[in-house]
Amino acid sequence: MTEPLDHPAARALAERHRLRPWEAIPWLLALGFYFAFPKHLGFGTELLVTVLFALSLDLVLGYAGIVTLGQAAFFGAGAYTVGILAKQGIWTEPITGLILAALVAAAVGLGSGLVLLRTQGLTLLMLTLCTMALLEEAANLAHDYTGGFDGLDSLPIAPLLGRFEFNPLYPTTQYLYVLVVLFVCFVFVRTLVYSPFGQSLRGIRENMLRMHAVGAPVRGRLVLCYTLSAAIAGIAGGIWAQANAYVNLGTLGLDRAATVLIILVLGGHGRLYGAFIGAVAYMVLSHFLAKIYPTAWQLGLGLLLVVIALFARNGILGIVAALGRRPAPRATS
Amino acid sequence: MIAGVDIASMLLGGVAAGMVLFIVSVGLSVTMGLMGFVNLAHGGFAMLGGYAIALAMKHWGFGFVSALVFGFVVTAAASAVLERLLYARLYGADELDQVLFTIGLVFMIIASVTLLIGPENQPLALPSFLRGQINLGIIQYRAYSVVLIAIGIVIVGALWLGFERTRLGAQIRAAVDNRRMAESLGINIARLFTITFAFGSGMAALGGGLGAEFLGLDPQYALKYLVYFLIVVAVGGLGRVTGVFYAALLIGVLDFALKKYVPQGGTAFIYALTILLLLWRPQGLFGAKAT
Structure with a gap:
């Protein structure tokens, strides 16, 4: 028998995974949003999908430390899986559609990961970027299936569980559906x-x-x-396509990959809830600012990134954690 | 059948494009090799230089050549200030921090240019002696492309001499190969970094101005061509002037030929080729094996 759990450090390690009371807050807020803002559920759905996508990036970037600029490759793979299957009339059932999206994205992730992860640093960064660019170019070329630059719209998505229609004007079904999927994926990632x-x-x-x-x-x-991260990103992409009944090349673009990176880092990577905080902060700000002052928004976003990189490397949650702690002696790097 | 004239014109156009790629990317390669810094803002410096050159010619009465010099000096000076104040804080930091910082910088450059100058394309009028055709014996070709090739050859020659034959060049090579050893020998690394960074950004500015004729010049330039510059650097190898030169020519000619004969899917081919190449040689075609 080794040391029992009476040492404080051992106890802290053993209890790290326990649920804390505050962990219910995001979910209660998400449910509250459903009742409080029935007119903004479209925005809410987009927000939850973004959280899911950022969560997938957190797994690979925050926990495994793989710096990737190509996470949107998997988001796009999932979105196009749902889009093409629905448009060709092969498969329109949403839940199994998501599973297919996850499988396809996971296959892309496995295939590219097997070769990409032999490298490190700049080469790895370049390869993730090139893989995504290659997929985007391929989607652009396979015009007959993907709709090329215009994308696929008015996707016929069957009602959820055979009963609940996806109504683009009143996205109540979409919101709850995405919330449940996000919860399932979150529990999986948290356990993992x-x-x-x-x-x-x-x-x-x-x-x-x-x-x-x-x-x-x-x-x-x-x-x-x-x-695994690719599969979750594929689910995020697939559910995005289902909720919007729409896919386009933007799902595979550098813009989307850079945005999700910014969101995760803004919230704090390697912390699970950073994806939530970052997505809320970013989406709310961009919702109000980007439409009115798009250029000023980009300037401010750039400034924010520079400040984060130089002074606040752990994002909003890192600042909160630092405030909660006693001031530590300045670390030198 | 493709006639000999077609091949010649394709080579000329591709090599001219490759020269511009080289002039822009060489600074990126050296700063990445020397400082291990993932500088995604390099395209932004090329764009700023291009704007400085275009504005100097349009509003301040500069000639083409003096505007190029002006753009070089302004961009080099601005980037030296940025390097001392900001970049220097992130040497040796996580790649992620460097990526975020430089993406942020690109966003700020794009937004500032849009706010101050406007989102539209800036035309860069070439002087009359560079317009029109030139007779090369076998074919008539655009004079500007031929001039670009000549400029590129002069620059690569000068850079090679500077790298291989001067004291500063020897210090840079030493620092790329083994920074700690170079530092122990008393080479002032911080000074070397600043000089190299400023010079590389100045070269990018030159490339931005010289290439504006066919790459265009609008605020999205900074991100639009970034992948190309990165591919050239990755294929050529970090910190290798000659490697970047061959890689730029290769990519330039390939891109030009593919766009002409396979307008659909040409870009995809370059991405696929880059992936295969980097898997085969992660350090690039001409880079030294990682130690």
């Missing part, structure tokens, strides 16, 4: 990052060499993480 697998991802992020040295299957873990 506190599992031994999640711990080993953190180990790889902190010191890859040492993880190699202790015999951890580093590459296999990274590929698995990349694939």
Whole structure:
């Protein structure tokens, strides 16, 4: 028998994964939003999809430390899976459609991850960027299936569970559907990052060499993480396509990939709830500012990024955590 | 059948485009190789230089050549200030922080240019002696493309001499290969970084001005061509002047030929080729093996 759990550090480690009372707040707020703002459910749906997408990036960037600029490749793969299947009249049932979207995105993630994750640093960054650009170009070329630049619109999506119609004007079904899917995915990701697998991802992020040295299957873990993250991003893309009954090339673009990166970092990466905080902060700001002053919004966003990179490396949640702690001696890097 | 004249004109056009790619990307390659800094704002510096050159010619009565010099100096000076004040804080930081910082910088550059000058394309009028055709014996070709090639050859020659034959060049090469060792030998790395960064940005400005004739010049320039510059650097190898030169020519000719003969899907081919190439040689075609 080794040390029992009476040491404070051991207890802290053992209780890290326990649910805390405040973790109910985001979900209560999301439900409250449904009743409080019935006119803004379209915005709310978009917000929840963004949270889901940012969550997928958090898994690969925040926990495994893989810096990628190509996460939208998987979002787009999922969205086009739903879009093409619906447009061709092959498959319109939403829930199984999402599973298919996740499978296709996971396949893309596995295929690209197997080769990309052999590299590191700038090469890896370039390869993620090129893979996404390649997919975007391919979607543009396969005009007959993807609608090319114009995309696919008015997708026929069957009613949820055979009963609840997706109404584009009153997206009540969409909102609750996305909320449930987000919850399921969140529980999965939360369980994953506190599992031994999640711990080993953190180990790889902190010191890859040492993880190699202790015999951890580093590459296999990274590929698995990349694939799971791709599947979740595919679900986000698929559900986006279902909720909007629409797919276009923008789902695969650098804009979307950069935006989700900004959102995650704004909220705080490697912290699960950073995706929520970042998405809310970004979407609300952009909802009110971007439409009125698009250029000033871009200027402010750029300034915000520069400030985050220079002074607030852990985002909003990092600032909150730092305020809650006693002031530590300044770390030098 | 493709006639010999077609091949010649394709090569000329592609090489001219490649020269511009080289002039813009060489600074990116050296700063990435030297400082290990992922500078996504490099396209922004090229764009700022292009704007400085276009505005100097349009409003302040500069000639083409003096405007190019002006654009070089202004951009180099501005980037030196940015390097000392901001970039220097992120040397050795996470790649993620560098990526965020430089994306933020690009956004700010794009927004500032849109606010101050406007979102429309800035025409850059070439002087009369660069317009029209030139007789090259076998074919008539656009004079400007031929001049671009000549400028590119002069620049790559000068850079090669500067890199291989001067004290500063030797210091840069030493720092790219082994920064710690170079530092221990008493090379002032901080000064070297600033000089190289400013010079690289100045070159980008030159490329922005020289290439404006066929790449255009609008606020989206900073992001639109970034992937191309990055591909050239990644294929050429970090911190390798000659590597970047060959890579730029390769990409320039390929892109030109593909756009002409396979207008659909040409770009996809370049992305696919880059992926394969980087898988085969992660350090680039001409880069040294990572140590």
